[in-house]
Amino acid sequence: MNNIKYILLFVLLIGFYACNEDDNILPEETVLPELTTGTADFSNYVALGASFTAGFTDGALFRASQENSFPNILSKEFAKLGNDTFTLPLMNDNIGGLLIGGTANDRFTPRLYFYSDQDDTDNFSSGPYPLGVVPHKLDFTAEIPTTEATTKLNGTFSNMGIPGAKSFHLLFDGYGNPANLATATANPYFVRIASNSTATILGDAIAQNPTFFTLSEIGGNDVLGYATSGGDGSNLITDASTFNSVFNTLITTLTSTGAKGVITNVPYITDLPHFTTVPYNPLSPLNPNFGPQIPTLNNIFGALNQVFDVIDPSRKIVFSQTAASPVVIHDETLPNIATLITGALNTSPTFPTFVESLGLPIQASPLIAGLLGKAYGQSRQATEKDLLVLPSSSIIGTTNQASVSALMAAKVPQQLAEQFSAEGITLPLADKWVLLPSELKEINNATDAYNATIKSVIDSNDNIALVDLNNILAELASAGINFDNFSLKSNLVTGGAISLDGIHLTGRGYAYMANKFLEAIDAKFGSNFVASGNVANANDYPTNYSSEP
Structure with a gap:
């Protein structure tokens, strides 16, 4: 009987260890498919656009933000297919802002940074955007810009994103002429990289013979200047017929050599926290100053x-x-x-x-x-x-x-x-x-007209894919978006998607945008960036930059 007892115990032990071994067996790793190109040629990628394309963040353009621009993120994925020549017109540092003729100015200031002041209960405290609705302040870096706008960079640049550019500026042949800086008809960001004083943004892009392009947020600045100036008449909305003519010219020219590309539509910009953060009723009876x-x-x-x-x-x-x-x-x-x-x-x-x-x-x-x-x-x-x-x-x-x-x-x-x-x-x-409501209606009407033009281009051109930027920003402003288990929302400072200026994206926001481009490319041109795991990871991109330059 003792022998039987030990045999039974031995069998139970074998079963126990067998169960443990089964429990510790790791599931096989999912084998992702090999990256395939589809019908698009990514060997020479050129990005055209405005601030989003450039990587503008926290009210300025600076090196780290340029490196986290969505075109640069895309280029890292395209490099896996042989495109490793994407170039950026880098700023001198992480201070941001521009010197014009050696002088700092109020238009191109250093970047904003965030700092907390939990004891501050003053709704109208000092600083550029001191908000009483949350216990924080924003401020400019104490550094002076070191990037001189009139110092021309040599070579050509794959990222042709020019902050502040309206649709028609991409065709304007004086937009990169330093002589026009005094009258503000030239853009200092384009002055730095224009091939000559009569060059256009589109012309310098086409001269690079792109095989693939992105054309993003065209139309955004056409209404943004009007909106940020409160519709006071100092910065007018581009009329719909001008936008229609310009946009069709851009697409016809970019695709004339067989290049394929992705474009975005125009969001309702007043969903951005630049227009939604300050309440209409900020005068609190609890404020000791009021x-x-x-x-x-x-x-x-x-x-x-x-x-x-x-x-x-x-x-x-x-x-x-x-x-x-x-x-x-x-x-x-x-x-x-x-x-x-x-x-x-x-x-x-x-x-x-x-x-x-x-x-x-x-x-x-x-x-x-x-x-x-x-x-x-x-x-x-x-x-x-x-x-x-x-x-x-x-x-x-x-x-x-x-x-x-x-x-x-x-x-x-x-x-x-x-x-x-x-x-x-x-x-x-x-x-x-x-x-005012009447001004908001003007902005929305113009946005709708621009998007009607963009839709007609998409419907008539098989070489173009669309990223619905309008829908993306609407989702950020409502329920938010899940990105690698991070919740992205449009709230200023705390939302993670929109930078401290209340308009432009954070590094993580641009990474999410890049992934939406890759989704559109896969759907239109038959590549498999998303399915093969060749996408940006949220953890690799910041929501806020250090105040240190």
Whole structure:
């Protein structure tokens, strides 16, 4: 019996170890297929476009961002098929910004960086974009740019992405002429690399005889300049007929030698955090710089609101002591009722008493009535349909010194002049800080027209694939996108996809974009970049760059 017992124990032990060995057997690794080209020829890849193509990030172009541009990421995959000659017009360093004639300027500044300040509760603190909605600040690097725009680079460059370029700029033969920098009709990024002073972006790209190309975000800047300037008329939207002509010329020329390529459509740019981060109602009663002033402000606007009650109640200005209040804005689409305001105040029996409450003599009543009419003839408080541009966050609540000077010139005491010059509170925010619903409609209408042109090109040309950039940015702005188990969203700073300027992508965002190009290439031309695992990995690309240059 003992022998049987030991035999049974031995059998159980064998079974136990056998189970353990089975449990430790690793699954066979998935064998991916070999990379195949399909019908496209990637041996000479040239990228045309604007800021996204260049790798613009955090408000600037710099070496690290160029190396993480989506065309450079694509070129690494194409190199596996024999294309290892992709060249970049590299900046001098990671500072970003440009010198023009040895001088720094306000248009091409160093890149932004992020730093945390958990103790900062001031909605209107210092810095370029100090936002009260999250405990952080953005600032420029303390370094001075070292890249000189007029120092021409030798050779040709595969990445022809030119930050700031509108559609028609790709055909403009003075866009790389340094003599045109003084009139801002030349682009310093193209000046650095143009083959000669009469070269065009398209011409220099075609001269490289590309076998494959990408043409990305053409049309984006055609509406972006209008949007970032609040639709104030200083940067007009490109009309649809011009875009249609230019875009068809670009595609016809690029494909004329048999080259294949991928293009993008135009996103609704106002989905970007540059236009969605600053709320229409940022004036919190908890802000120590604003809350205590609310009773006085409501008293000041009380006289004006009596006039609005009669003429147009929707224009009344009231600040809440229990909830966040909207800013006061100038709306040029409103009928100008300045004369009506002035007349009503001058005939009001209580207005002289109000003027005295401001510390002024009754004789100043006509003057104050005229100034109020001029200031609030086309004003109202913002609504959720208005979009405030990101830089407005550094303006709201500050004192407009030009307004102070103008009021003092009209014999208004300095203290009172300052009280009536608080941006977005007693001084309506100027047009450049706000996109009105009518301006938003203009942007969307133009975007729709551009995309109709792009769709017609896609439908009529078998050599072109499409990346739906419009849909990508819409997904980022809503539910977000999963990228290698990272959640990418469009939130400023924390979203991971959009860089600190609120418009351009992060390195990881550009990597995701590159993968969408590879998907489109596979679907259209029969390659298998995605199926063979030859794609960008999220972990290899940053969402934020160090503040160190």
